[in-house]
Amino acid sequence: MRVDLALIAGMIAAKTRVLDIGCSDGTLIDHLFRNLQCDARGLEIDMATVTLAVAHGLPVMQGDADTDLASYPDGAFDYVVLSRTLQAVEKPREVLRQMLRIGTHAIISFPNFGHWTLRLQLLFTGRMPMTKNWSRMWYETPNIHPCTIRDFFDLCAADGYIVEEWLAADEAGARAPWRRWPALANLFGEQGLFLLRKA
Amino acid sequence: MDQTTARSETQHQSVTFPEGLTLDCGRHIASLTVAYSTYGTLNPEKTNAILICHALTGDQYVAEVNPETGKPGWWEQVVGPGRPVDTDKYFVICTNVLGGCMGTTGPRSQHDETPGQPWGTDFPPVTINDMVRAQKLFIDHLEIGKLFAVIGGSMGGMQVLAWAALYPAQVFAAVPVAAAAYHSAQNIAFHEIGRQAIAADPDFHAGRYWEHGVTPERGLAVARMTAHITYVSEAALTRKFGRKLQDTAQISALGDRFEVESYLQYQGSSFVRRFDANSYLTITRAMDLFDLSADYGGVLPSAFAGTRTRFLLVSFDSDWLFPTAQSRAIARALNHVAANVSFVEIKSDKGHDAFLLDEPDFHRTLRGFLAGCAEHAGLS
Numbered sequence: 183m184r185v186d187l188a189l190i191a192g193m194i195a196a197k198t199r200v201l202d203i204g205c206s207d208g209t210l211i212d213h214l215f216r217n218l219q220c221d222a223r224g225l226e227i228d229m230a231t232v233t234l235a236v237a238h239g240l241p242v243m244q245g246d247a248d249t250d251l252a253s254y255p256d257g258a259f260d261y262v263v264l265s266r267t268l269q270a271v272e273k274p275r276e277v278l279r280q281m282l283r284i285g286t287h288a289i290i291s292f293p294n295f296g297h298w299t300l301r302l303q304l305l306f307t308g309r310m311p312m313t314k315n316w317s318r319m320w321y322e323t324p325n326i327h328p329c330t331i332r333d334f335f336d337l338c339a340a341d342g343y344i345v346e347e348w349l350a351a352d353e354a355g356a357r358a359p360w361r362r363w364p365a366l367a368n369l370f371g372e373q374g375l376f377l378l379r380k381a
Numbered sequence: 382m383d384q385t386t387a388r389s390e391t392q393h394q395s396v397t398f399p400e401g402l403t404l405d406c407g408r409h410i411a412s413l414t415v416a417y418s419t420y421g422t423l424n425p426e427k428t429n430a431i432l433i434c435h436a437l438t439g440d441q442y443v444a445e446v447n448p449e450t451g452k453p454g455w456w457e458q459v460v461g462p463g464r465p466v467d468t469d470k471y472f473v474i475c476t477n478v479l480g481g482c483m484g485t486t487g488p489r490s491q492h493d494e495t496p497g498q499p500w501g502t503d504f505p506p507v508t509i510n511d512m513v514r515a516q517k518l519f520i521d522h523l524e525i526g527k528l529f530a531v532i533g534g535s536m537g538g539m540q541v542l543a544w545a546a547l548y549p550a551q552v553f554a555a556v557p558v559a560a561a562a563y564h565s566a567q568n569i570a571f572h573e574i575g576r577q578a579i580a581a582d583p584d585f586h587a588g589r590y591w592e593h594g595v596t597p598e599r600g601l602a603v604a605r606m607t608a609h610i611t612y613v614s615e616a617a618l619t620r621k622f623g624r625k626l627q628d629t630a631q632i633s634a635l636g637d638r639f640e641v642e643s644y645l646q647y648q649g650s651s652f653v654r655r656f657d658a659n660s661y662l663t664i665t666r667a668m669d670l671f672d673l674s675a676d677y678g679g680v681l682p683s684a685f686a687g688t689r690t691r692f693l694l695v696s697f698d699s700d701w702l703f704p705t706a707q708s709r710a711i712a713r714a715l716n717h718v719a720a721n722v723s724f725v726e727i728k729s730d731k732g733h734d735a736f737l738l739d740e741p742d743f744h745r746t747l748r749g750f751l752a753g754c755a756e757h758a759g760l761s
Binding site: 199221223229232233237238240241242243244245253254258259 | 714746
């Protein structure tokens with residue numbers, strides 16, 4: 183399992199109800215069912231990937247984070263997970279609001295646009311940065327809403343979400359050691375991972 | 382009691398329930414016969430039973446040679462040893478629907494009040510729920526407390542939805558394929574053309590054609606031809622026939638000219654040999670009447686409130702009769718009640734009929750879904 187998925191799994195209590203948005207082939211929900219006895223389900227936009235996941239016996243439905251979350255009832259899940267997808271949705275703030283409406287907790291991971299390599303590239307080349315995480319040209323990238331770890335803290339504060347846990351990680355997902363200093367995490371963390379709940 | 386009844390020339394395996402069945406319309410059928418087929422072995426705990434629900438013109442012969450047509454079962458690619466619905470693991474049941482003409486009580490059965498005469502057009506209007514209640518009697522007769530899965534396409538999918546709504550505790554997994562929660566105005570309109578074609582046939586004799594020793598073959602064939610067009614996609618018809626001519630030397634206004642015409646005529650003529658016109662009228666009407674949410678104050682999610690059933694919804698992207706939007710609407714209704722739902726749209730150019738055909742992605746999906754459910758149900 184991807185290291186970042188293992189970090190997410192580490193935030194989830196056993197025997198809980200989980201919705202994984204953008205679940206891809208369902209690795210995380212499979213892990214949560216097998217090892218933590220969770221009632222874990224997935225939502226995935228790509229039909230071929232959904233077919234693959236269902237053919238593996240996983241409860242996954244095709245759908246879009248921007249439009250399909252509205253159909254779930256309040257408090258249907260204990261955790262709603264959105265990994266590496268927030269930057270690609272049309273309305274990140276609304277998606278976040280829906281996640282915390284249908285779930286008690288939201289777990290979000292996203293690539294950090296505040297990482298020092300991106301800052302330097304923009305400073306020295308004057309062009310949109312290109313890295314392993316940000317590998318598509320500005321005109322064709324699906325990542326239409328990039329944000330930094332600091333930006334995300336600001337949004338949580340503005341919308342009244344409590345950050346129960348957060349961490350910065352490198353590309354592979356290994357936890358970075360800047361737990362107490364958001365400014366350093368924002369400079370050196372390649373991705374941010376947050377566990378939120380409503381105030 | 383189990384018995385084998387003679388219906389037309391063919392013998393069908395069946396059970397008769399002398400207590401009968403009270404229908405949604407308020408009328409009571411005094412004695413109900415349910416014709417069925419089964420495959421595989423019921424385990425001692427009776428937890429591995431799968432009910433297959435057939436479509437409008439289907440029957441109980443899912444995975445064996447059909448005794449009326451001599452053709453292979455209509456879902457042999459899906460049901461059988463080693464197939465996605467594996468009869469080595471599961472005990473598979475299919476019953477002919479109420480109102481049908483393959484052994485279950487229907488317009489061709491003996492009239493309750495005038496023995497010696499068939500029901501004909503006197504047969505009461507039935508609903509999808511009535512069909513499901515008849516199936517439930519049969520499942521109870523087998524003393525199966527809970528079905529592992531109920532699976533069906535098209536009208537079979539409607540029955541699956543009705544099962545999940547009426548008997549949620551008796552259905553572990555539900556798989557409505559190419560289905561809808563209601564029959565649309567367009568669907569009803571196509572059915573009406575078929576019914577009018579039957580009624581307009583001089584051999585119909587107001588539904589009492591047996592008294593004249595005839596059947597309304599032309600009307601029934603036209604009904605089938607119209608319906609058949611709705612089962613396939615434009616792309617599939619183009620791929621198969623295009624504008625190919627049958628015989629360029631003989632061009633006339635009425636003889637077939639295009640290959641697609643003789644194909645449709647073949648579809649029509651082979652159908653009239655095996656299907657009863659009054660059954661066709663009864664069953665198309667049952668489909669038209671289907672609107673699951675209507676029984677729940679117009680709120681579809683209420684039909685599934687509190688459900689513990691695991692759902693798999695499957696649609697096909699070229700199906701314009703039961704389009705993906707219909708399956709998605711059901712998926713969203715199930716989300717409303719936080720049900721466990723998987724939903725896929727399979728890419729295929731074969732239209733509505735794709736559910737009956739060789740669609741490896743569909744078959745893989747169904748197989749995997751059932752395997753996942755078996756794990757959750759503790760079947761292994």
